[in-house]
Amino acid sequence: MVRLAMTLMLVGGMLVPAHVPDSMSDQEISVHADSRIKPGGPLPGYEQGVPRPVAALVDEYGRRTEFVANELILSSGDEAELDAFVARWNGKILHKTDEGPEPIYLVRITTDLAEPAKLSDHLAELNGDRRKATELAVSSEQGVRLLAAAAAEATGKLNVGVNWVGSPNDFADRTMLEAGHGVPAFDVGGPGYHRNAYRWSYLAAGGAQAIGVAEAWTVLDSVGRLDNTVELGIVDMGYAPAVNGDLPPNPSLTTVMPFTDADDPGMPGFRWHGTQVASAAAAVPGNFIGVAGPAGPVARLNLVYGDTSSYGSITGLGAAKVKGSKVVNLSAATPVHWSLAWSLLPMDGFFRYVRSLGVLIYSSAGNEGDDVDAETCFIGCWERHWYTPCELGGVRCVGGLDVQSRARHPESNHGHEDVDIFGPFNVMYTGDPSLPDQSTLVSIKGTSFSAPFVAGVATLVWSADPTMSADRVDDAVMSHLGASGDATVGNRVIQALASVRDVLPPLVRITTPHNGQTISAVVPTEFKANVFDDALGTPVVTWTLNGTSVLGHGTSIVAMPPPGTHKIRATAAFPGGRTASDMITVTVQNFTPQMQITGPAGGVFGSTESIPFHATSLDDVGQLPEGMVRWYLDGSQNSFASGHNPVAALGAAPGQHTVTVRGCDTFAQCGSDTVTITVIPDSANQPPQVRITNPANGAKLWVNGNANGQFFHELTLTGTASDPEGGAVTLTWKDGATVIGNGTSLPARLAGGCGDSTHQLTLTATDAAGNSRQDTVQVMVSMIC
Numbered sequence: 001m002v003r004l005a006m007t008l009m010l011v012g013g014m015l016v017p018a019h020v021p022d023s024m025s026d027q028e029i030s031v032h033a034d035s036r037i038k039p040g041g042p043l044p045g046y047e048q049g050v051p052r053p054v055a056a057l058v059d060e061y062g063r064r065t066e067f068v069a070n071e072l073i074l075s076s077g078d079e080a081e082l083d084a085f086v087a088r089w090n091g092k093i094l095h096k097t098d099e100g101p102e103p104i105y106l107v108r109i110t111t112d113l114a115e116p117a118k119l120s121d122h123l124a125e126l127n128g129d130r131r132k133a134t135e136l137a138v139s140s141e142q143g144v145r146l147l148a149a150a151a152a153e154a155t156g157k158l159n160v161g162v163n164w165v166g167s168p169n170d171f172a173d174r175t176m177l178e179a180g181h182g183v184p185a186f187d188v189g190g191p192g193y194h195r196n197a198y199r200w201s202y203l204a205a206g207g208a209q210a211i212g213v214a215e216a217w218t219v220l221d222s223v224g225r226l227d228n229t230v231e232l233g234i235v236d237m238g239y240a241p242a243v244n245g246d247l248p249p250n251p252s253l254t255t256v257m258p259f260t261d262a263d264d265p266g267m268p269g270f271r272w273h274g275t276q277v278a279s280a281a282a283a284v285p286g287n288f289i290g291v292a293g294p295a296g297p298v299a300r301l302n303l304v305y306g307d308t309s310s311y312g313s314i315t316g317l318g319a320a321k322v323k324g325s326k327v328v329n330l331s332a333a334t335p336v337h338w339s340l341a342w343s344l345l346p347m348d349g350f351f352r353y354v355r356s357l358g359v360l361i362y363s364s365a366g367n368e369g370d371d372v373d374a375e376t377c378f379i380g381c382w383e384r385h386w387y388t389p390c391e392l393g394g395v396r397c398v399g400g401l402d403v404q405s406r407a408r409h410p411e412s413n414h415g416h417e418d419v420d421i422f423g424p425f426n427v428m429y430t431g432d433p434s435l436p437d438q439s440t441l442v443s444i445k446g447t448s449f450s451a452p453f454v455a456g457v458a459t460l461v462w463s464a465d466p467t468m469s470a471d472r473v474d475d476a477v478m479s480h481l482g483a484s485g486d487a488t489v490g491n492r493v494i495q496a497l498a499s500v501r502d503v504l505p506p507l508v509r510i511t512t513p514h515n516g517q518t519i520s521a522v523v524p525t526e527f528k529a530n531v532f533d534d535a536l537g538t539p540v541v542t543w544t545l546n547g548t549s550v551l552g553h554g555t556s557i558v559a560m561p562p563p564g565t566h567k568i569r570a571t572a573a574f575p576g577g578r579t580a581s582d583m584i585t586v587t588v589q590n591f592t593p594q595m596q597i598t599g600p601a602g603g604v605f606g607s608t609e610s611i612p613f614h615a616t617s618l619d620d621v622g623q624l625p626e627g628m629v630r631w632y633l634d635g636s637q638n639s640f641a642s643g644h645n646p647v648a649a650l651g652a653a654p655g656q657h658t659v660t661v662r663g664c665d666t667f668a669q670c671g672s673d674t675v676t677i678t679v680i681p682d683s684a685n686q687p688p689q690v691r692i693t694n695p696a697n698g699a700k701l702w703v704n705g706n707a708n709g710q711f712f713h714e715l716t717l718t719g720t721a722s723d724p725e726g727g728a729v730t731l732t733w734k735d736g737a738t739v740i741g742n743g744t745s746l747p748a749r750l751a752g753g754c755g756d757s758t759h760q761l762t763l764t765a766t767d768a769a770g771n772s773r774q775d776t777v778q779v780m781v782s783m784i785c
Contacts, residue, residue, distance in 0.1 A: 055143025077102035099318030122151035166332035212497025233320030236274030238266030244431035246290030272432035281452035294456030355394025364447035400425025599776035752781030
């Protein structure tokens, strides 16, 4: 044990410095073991069944920090240097990562080989002019020896680090409020809970925080940028995306911990923390379940399971980068005493390297309510603690705002220099196996959620233009931070809407019709576009066809392009000369009319006999106009009748003849149908003439009644019939092959159901001589189900 120049005493459950004796004139930094300090449980091991011991350190401010008691981190590209290091400490390489500028190794050492008596001298050398007397207490002799080994190697100019262990920065409020609903505290419109995320205080464009996430969704969607996908990495523990059901689909799930699955629940006390963090960043909005996060519409999640140690953060960040993450969040933090800040150099170098590759990194500031920039002084001043990874190079450090406020949450850490941004400290959440009711939202709080929320905003901003550099996105976020009346927050409130607007250029986006859509040549089409003016003023929007013909002006026009495949362009001309345009390709289709002769179906007729003809037509807009339907005999170019239901005598010679109905639309697209009839010389006794007068051929009849579970259209069938010789005629009605009644007028129920039911109605007239003729119409009985 090292002789102490300062003693600590236990006050209120914390170790605090006692009186400093006069003998401390050499300003010694002393470290000793104190078994009264109880460390956390062991971490999962890199070897099957071999746990990793944790030691705890308490400094003169009562701040507690934990580290792995038998591991060092070495950053080195020199294999001889590595071999010598391992040999000196009778060590074993547990893991290696090659994702940095040089390999980084996690090495388990034999701490009994360390010399604690030299630790104070080594710390003095490593801290240079920072020569303030202080004392650090460690929970075990093994922990003291680990620090001694690290300091000895650092003075030998090795890039060596202690494997500090952070803790997630959150507190879960599991109180169920209004079961089946949400938490009332977040509704900007009133005291209750509202399902619409646009009214949630941390997403709304109005209210006290006015961050504007939801409105940013609207702006991006209006110009087609919400379809862009950006890779977002979450390095944490405890993922249950299948249970949550509210995260973007098909997330990548990776573990950097041997013998630990990616869906392991994580640390006791912080079960499923990774799912909560991912939800704060990117829960999907508008899916009727769960909550909503800023990046929900645009993120592709890379969920990386890594422990909260320094090396776990290094490998987790590296894995997230390899997966393609453009933005990475780490929601854990630990304060490292100023005298040991050198032990973070390998971690700091790696984080700086990843940031230099174009990855934005966000981390939580911590929940102790501390000033992370607080200083200690003795012939000069310097920071008391180095909060990691929040204060590492290349990392944006995120603090937390109180509910419906721009003031700092009392539990959030702060710092005028190193806490860069503030996001919401409290958010809503649901969706992990620890919650008994997956349909009820609860409140969770901590900078563990402030950081991913801000990371989600950065991801959303990047989606506005995925070709942007990381520096451009970072500049957009940092240039539009909002003001707070709280001096500990200052002008550092995250602003999603302003940041998104910053990166969007003047834009026009055609929203209707869609690119590749088929539209009708005979039905007017509405063409609509949304414009983002980027504060340039109201533009004139001009629509053109194939770059030449002007279709119209305005953000919404109605036009009928001709048949064919066309390029439609909308060009917005802004005051000052700036322009923006969007183009789609559409196929303008003109359907060939479908013609069907519904009567007669054939038969024998006299040469001068008046024959009732019936046909139906179906074109783009429904039935063709009467004047566009014509009837032809035996291929003649001259029609003998027009319209859908003419009555005409053929006057043809006896024999078989072909009758053709032909319908043409305005683009000269024609359809036809034929029927064969037989013509005989007129007989002495002429057959009767018969017509159906109701319903009309081709009529669409809607269901208007039901009985005993059968739906029907009820109507009165009417017809006319006469005998040229003046005799009586008998009238018989059929629906298809079924006789349904007699007479010129007949009440009837035509059966129907869901969709369309076709009925062939035939009226047959028979005279006293046995001559008969019939008229047939086709109708539809329709019902919407």
